[in-house]
Amino acid sequence: MAEQIETVSGEPAWVGEHDQADHYLHLQDANIVGTRALLTCQDNLDDVIEAAAMACMHGSAGFGKSLAVNASLRALAPHNTVRVVFRSRPTTRDIRHALFHGLHLPGQPPGHPIEFDRLLKAALADRFRVLVCDEAQWMSRECFEYWRHLWDDPSTQIAVVFVGGGDCYRVLSREPMLASRIYLWQRFRKMEPEEILSVIPAFHPVWSEAPDQLISYADLHAGHGNFRNWARITNHVLQARRRGGADLDADLLKWIFSRLGGG
Amino acid sequence: MMTRPGAGVVTIIHDPDDDPEITRAALAAHDPRRGQIVVHPTVGTNSAAMLAADILTALGCHIDEDTDRAQHLGTPEAMFAAVAAWLAADGIDLVVVVRAHRLTQASLRWLAVLAHAAQLRIVAIWHDRRPPDWAQAFGSPGGIFRETCDLDAALAGAQMRPTLPPTLSADGLPALAAMPVSGLARFRAEAHQTLTPPQFAAVDLHYRYGLQRACVWLTTQGRCQPILEALGADRSQAAPNVTTSSRSATACLGRARGRQPRVPAPRPDQVGLQAFLTLLSGSSLTPSATVARLRGAQAGLLLHGVLLQVPAELARACGPGLTGPCVTEQLAGTIRQRLAHPRLAAALAIAAIAGRPAASITQRPIPLPPGHHGNLIEIATGGSRAVYSVPGPAQPLIDAAAHYCRLRPRDEPHLLAGVSAAQVQRAAEAVGVVLPSSTDCDHRDPWHAMSAAWIVGDPVHRTGTTTPRAQAKVAAQ
Numbered sequence: 044m045a046e047q048i049e050t051v052s053g054e055p056a057w058v059g060e061h062d063q064a065d066h067y068l069h070l071q072d073a074n075i076v077g078t079r080a081l082l083t084c085q086d087n088l089d090d091v092i093e094a095a096a097m098a099c100m101h102g103s104a105g106f107g108k109s110l111a112v113n114a115s116l117r118a119l120a121p122h123n124t125v126r127v128v129f130r131s132r133p134t135t136r137d138i139r140h141a142l143f144h145g146l147h148l149p150g151q152p153p154g155h156p157i158e159f160d161r162l163l164k165a166a167l168a169d170r171f172r173v174l175v176c177d178e179a180q181w182m183s184r185e186c187f188e189y190w191r192h193l194w195d196d197p198s199t200q201i202a203v204v205f206v207g208g209g210d211c212y213r214v215l216s217r218e219p220m221l222a223s224r225i226y227l228w229q230r231f232r233k234m235e236p237e238e239i240l241s242v243i244p245a246f247h248p249v250w251s252e253a254p255d256q257l258i259s260y261a262d263l264h265a266g267h268g269n270f271r272n273w274a275r276i277t278n279h280v281l282q283a284r285r286r287g288g289a290d291l292d293a294d295l296l297k298w299i300f301s302r303l304g305g306g
Numbered sequence: 307m308m309t310r311p312g313a314g315v316v317t318i319i320h321d322p323d324d325d326p327e328i329t330r331a332a333l334a335a336h337d338p339r340r341g342q343i344v345v346h347p348t349v350g351t352n353s354a355a356m357l358a359a360d361i362l363t364a365l366g367c368h369i370d371e372d373t374d375r376a377q378h379l380g381t382p383e384a385m386f387a388a389v390a391a392w393l394a395a396d397g398i399d400l401v402v403v404v405r406a407h408r409l410t411q412a413s414l415r416w417l418a419v420l421a422h423a424a425q426l427r428i429v430a431i432w433h434d435r436r437p438p439d440w441a442q443a444f445g446s447p448g449g450i451f452r453e454t455c456d457l458d459a460a461l462a463g464a465q466m467r468p469t470l471p472p473t474l475s476a477d478g479l480p481a482l483a484a485m486p487v488s489g490l491a492r493f494r495a496e497a498h499q500t501l502t503p504p505q506f507a508a509v510d511l512h513y514r515y516g517l518q519r520a521c522v523w524l525t526t527q528g529r530c531q532p533i534l535e536a537l538g539a540d541r542s543q544a545a546p547n548v549t550t551s552s553r554s555a556t557a558c559l560g561r562a563r564g565r566q567p568r569v570p571a572p573r574p575d576q577v578g579l580q581a582f583l584t585l586l587s588g589s590s591l592t593p594s595a596t597v598a599r600l601r602g603a604q605a606g607l608l609l610h611g612v613l614l615q616v617p618a619e620l621a622r623a624c625g626p627g628l629t630g631p632c633v634t635e636q637l638a639g640t641i642r643q644r645l646a647h648p649r650l651a652a653a654l655a656i657a658a659i660a661g662r663p664a665a666s667i668t669q670r671p672i673p674l675p676p677g678h679h680g681n682l683i684e685i686a687t688g689g690s691r692a693v694y695s696v697p698g699p700a701q702p703l704i705d706a707a708a709h710y711c712r713l714r715p716r717d718e719p720h721l722l723a724g725v726s727a728a729q730v731q732r733a734a735e736a737v738g739v740v741l742p743s744s745t746d747c748d749h750r751d752p753w754h755a756m757s758a759a760w761i762v763g764d765p766v767h768r769t770g771t772t773t774p775r776a777q778a779k780v781a782a783q
Contacts, residue, residue, distance in 0.1 A: 134350065135349050135350030136350065153370065153371075154370075154371045155369065155370045155371045155373075156348050156350060156351055156356075157348050157356075157359055157360065157363055157369045157370070158368075158369065158370040158371070160348060161363075161368075185349060185350055188349045188405075188408065189349040189350060192346065192348075192349045195326065195329050195330070195333065195346070196333070196346065197330075197333050197334060219322070219323060219324040219433065220324045220433065222324075223323060223324045223325055223326055224324075224326050
């Protein structure tokens with residue numbers, strides 16, 4: 044059975060959750076920055092919600108897909124979003140259970156799949172929801188078929204957002220049932236050097252006063268336009284400061300690169 | 307039943323691009339009232355029994371773990387027999403199966419069997435590469451498969467089914483304990499004296515309904531004779547020296563005027579009388595309504611020279627319309643929803659119609675309704691037999707059980723074969739129906755089986771086309 048690592052859902056978990064949780068390493072004091080990808084994502088999800096459609100956000104790890112989707116939906120559909128994430132290959136049973144818990148349905152999960160689906164469809168017919176399926180590249184054809192089953196059902200009111208890294212695009216686009224139903228695809232790419240200079244100072248206070256050359260230097264050697272790498276660098280800077288109050292300069296960055304294997 | 311064009315054929319809509327509009331259009335075609343259902347197979351399972359469960363779900367049955375455990379519908383054979391029975395009883399002639407390409411060959415074979423055996427139109431939506439041979443893909447002999455891209459044409463031809471007439475409301479009726487206890491002669495007067503004006507109005511509505519139905523029954527009963535004969539009406543109950551033909555003639559007193567035997571004489575055709583009385587009580591929402599209708603029927607029959615004797619203390623009697631719930635469309639829907647097994651659904655419906663404890667309807671075999679006359683059932687109680695009219699909303703439940711029996715020739719040839727009293731009681735609890743206990747009925751015969759009709763004189767009814775004079779006019783024209 045696939046291990047479900049996270050089910051964030053509906054009002055209680057979603058609304059109360061701090062933005063910090065979206066950041067890699069739960070980086071303290073990090074800000075969500077309106078990158079071009081994030082702003083595009085927000086516009087796209089707005090359209091997807093309006094059309095109650097299916098969408099796919101894909102790109103390599105660390106390019107900010109999940110953060111962009113989470114941040115966007117926190118703004119667009121804070122009370123209607125159910126997010127499920129699986130670490131490895133789930134089954135349709137895992138998805139049913141994840142949705143059962145994500146929708147906060149009372150009682151015990153039903154034992155019969157037909158009964159289970161009837162319950163889930165009734166809950167999903169109750170009001171509009173956005174279902175976010177993160178790490179979608181792990182889904183089997185059967186699992187995609189299940190998402191389609193829920194989405195096609197005339198009674199349900201849902202939009203489905205697949206978020207996936209690696210070969211997510213290839214996996215989803217080869218499924219005719221999804222290829223014909225995905226309303227929009229958004230590919231997340233690494234940030235270009237000029238965007239890094241505008242984004243990183245706003246990303247974390249550590250970089251707010253840093254000279255452009257230092258940021259470019261860090262990006263060239265370790266950041267590579269990847270948010271996850273930048274979160275890692277920033278965390279090391281914070282640790283170094285906690286230990287000795289070191290200044291943010293090229294020497295500190297070299298020490299960090301050595302720890303990251305990039306120096 | 308007339309066979310429709312395309313019956314027995316599996317039409318395949320081939321759409322390898324998996325156009326969501328086709329799925330959407332197919333799912334939107336679900337309309338049991340027009341004789342067509344759409345099956346959206348459950349994902350993550352691939353057994354043929356699960357496909358049957360999906361079809362039952364599309365038919366409105368509530369499938370859960372209890373369905374195969376407690377209702378013994380675990381095997382594909384039993385499940386598909388139940389499917390075929392409900393499809394026939396509901397008059398469904400078109401079954402659309404979306405995502406058919408995902409079904410196993412065993413499931414596809416069952417679809418082909420269903421199309422052929424039940425003379426259904428099956429439309430299978432196929433979103434995958436075309437197999438070399440449809441017959442091979444379905445594991446069935448060829449000749450019944452047609453391929454097309456035209457979904458609209460495949461779905462065409464549905465027609466709205468007739469709806470049942472509304473049931474007379476029980477609003478405003480007093481509780482049974484407050485109803486007049488007098489017999490026919492003083493019932494209406496006592497009701498007027500003891501009840502509030504709104505209560506009297508409500509009682510009188512049912513009284514007049516009973517009166518009118520009695521008149522109609524007497525003048526149309528001749529049409530029912532073949533049904534009653536098919537049921538094997540007990541000739542020993544006929545009056546002595548009255549032949550079958552003269553029984554038919556005397557059935558409608560209007561036409562028999564001047565030719566009836568010396569009075570008072572027992573009116574023949576006890577089966578027909580029971581059928582009428584249970585037809586009257588079968589749509590009665592409360593026991594008070596049943597009492598009012600029966601008093602009205604007594605008055606109506608007396609207008610036609612027939613005295614109807616019913617048990618003196620009707621309010622304490624046991625039987626249809628008094629000790630069982632009325633099988634309304636809503637209750638029939640709930641029974642159908644909760645009980646996918648046709649025999650179990652029929653058993654509960656029969657217990658409700660008869661107003662009898664669960665044990666009394668499973669004690670002795672209930673024969674299959676004969677031929678096309680499934681609107682009457684016969685239950686042996688105590689030392690006698692009683693006949694019950696099946697109210698319209700319960701008809702599909704009985705029909706489905708009869709179809710199921712015919713599809714299961716290895717079972718005992720009884721309507722409720724294999725159904726135990728405990729199962730019926732559990733089913734009643736699941737549905738939320740309260741059946742009388744054995745103590746309530748105390749092994750008494752149902753009130754309608756204790757009723758009798760006597761010919762006591764000439765008809766005096768002088769209104770409408772039901773009078774002899776009016777009939778003579780009609781005949782003269």
